[in-house]
Amino acid sequence: MHAGNRLKLFRILYGYTQQELASAGNITQRSYGQLENKPKIGNNYIDIYSEVFGLSADYLGTGNTDTIFSNHIGIFHVPPKRFDKYRDDRSVFVRKINEFQNFCDEYLPSFFSEVKAKNYYILNNNKTGYMLYVLPLVYDQLICICSERKYCQILNKSIEPVLNKADKVDIDTDLDISSADPEIVEIAVSYFDGLCKGCVHGPVCNKFKDEDVLVSPSALVVCNLSLEENNLIKYIRENSIPPHKAIDCLKANALT
Numbered sequence: 001m002h003a004g005n006r007l008k009l010f011r012i013l014y015g016y017t018q019q020e021l022a023s024a025g026n027i028t029q030r031s032y033g034q035l036e037n038k039p040k041i042g043n044n045y046i047d048i049y050s051e052v053f054g055l056s057a058d059y060l061g062t063g064n065t066d067t068i069f070s071n072h073i074g075i076f077h078v079p080p081k082r083f084d085k086y087r088d089d090r091s092v093f094v095r096k097i098n099e100f101q102n103f104c105d106e107y108l109p110s111f112f113s114e115v116k117a118k119n120y121y122i123l124n125n126n127k128t129g130y131m132l133y134v135l136p137l138v139y140d141q142l143i144c145i146c147s148e149r150k151y152c153q154i155l156n157k158s159i160e161p162v163l164n165k166a167d168k169v170d171i172d173t174d175l176d177i178s179s180a181d182p183e184i185v186e187i188a189v190s191y192f193d194g195l196c197k198g199c200v201h202g203p204v205c206n207k208f209k210d211e212d213v214l215v216s217p218s219a220l221v222v223c224n225l226s227l228e229e230n231n232l233i234k235y236i237r238e239n240s241i242p243p244h245k246a247i248d249c250l251k252a253n254a255l256t
Contacts, residue, residue: 001107001114002039003046006060009111010053011036012103015080024052065115065138072140075181078147078155097151104158112159117143118167120159123175123191124149130177133159134188144184146177 001009011021022032025048035041046061053060054074056067068074079097086093117135124131131152135143147155163169175187 001063001110003041003061003063004036004038005107005110006063007041007049008036009107010049010055010060012100012107013076013080014053015082016052021049021052024048063114067139068115068137068141073142073144073185075184076143076145077179078145078151097154101154101157104154108155108158109162112162115143117162120163120166120169121191122169122171123177123187124171124173125176128177130179132175132177132184132187134191142188144188146179146184148179 011018018032018036019029022029025032025045035045041061043057043061046057049055050057050060050070054070056064056070058064058066059068079100083093083096083100086096112135115135115137117137119136121134121136122131123134129149131147131149133143133145133147133155135145137143145155172191175191177187178184
């Protein structure tokens with residue numbers, strides 16, 4: 001994938017229109033559309049749109065996956081929450097869903113390959129209306145995709161080719177899934193903490209020899225931090241520190 005592909009990828013995953021992002025960049029829709037076709041994008045636009053999407057400028061511009069998300073967690077919804085404004089007009093909503101499906105089929109396999117997603121956790125409960133797909137990545141990063149159950153076939157169809165090549169696929173049907181972002185983070189963190197049985201390096205730690213550069217979401221639980229939005233979400237959004245420093249900083253905060 002090149003920079004223009006990634007720009008288009010996250011625009012559609014978050015449900016933005018080209019006009020909305022053109023306005024964010026103070027350019028015309030035509031000029032913005034040209035950006036999505038360019039293999040390289042100027043740093044001024046990379047800075048603007050990485051901020052909009054919560055991505056690192058390095059990843060959006062060059063594809064460096066050491067730091068993909070500025071807060072180390074990317075949360076997406078199927079369909080995107082921005083599609084809610086179309087639900088009252090069924091014809092428009094169906095058209096948007098079909099466009100989203102076609103896009104996912106075309107781009108998601110390449111995206112999952114680029115970010116080196118090898119382990120997939122599918123969490124759901126037949127009593128709830130949502131399914132949660134959690135993908136742990138290197139350097140304490142998570143991709144969380146929450147899908148309304150009736151639309152999960154969109155994601156399943158796109159992910160199926162990738163799952164066939166995955167190192168690990170786990171399905172857990174005993175969790176109540178919410179569509180609220182803070183609760184999604186709490187579910188994912190708690191789930192991995194249970195898998196690790198207290199290991200602060202998480203379920204992916206055995207993939208790496210240099211454990212000092214890894215911190216899993218379960219480290220947040222080990223440090224006894226609250227998983228409420230005012231604590232966990234605020235911390236990961238407001239603190240920019242190297243991953244290998246995270247545990248010490250979190251422990252210090254937990255003791256104060």
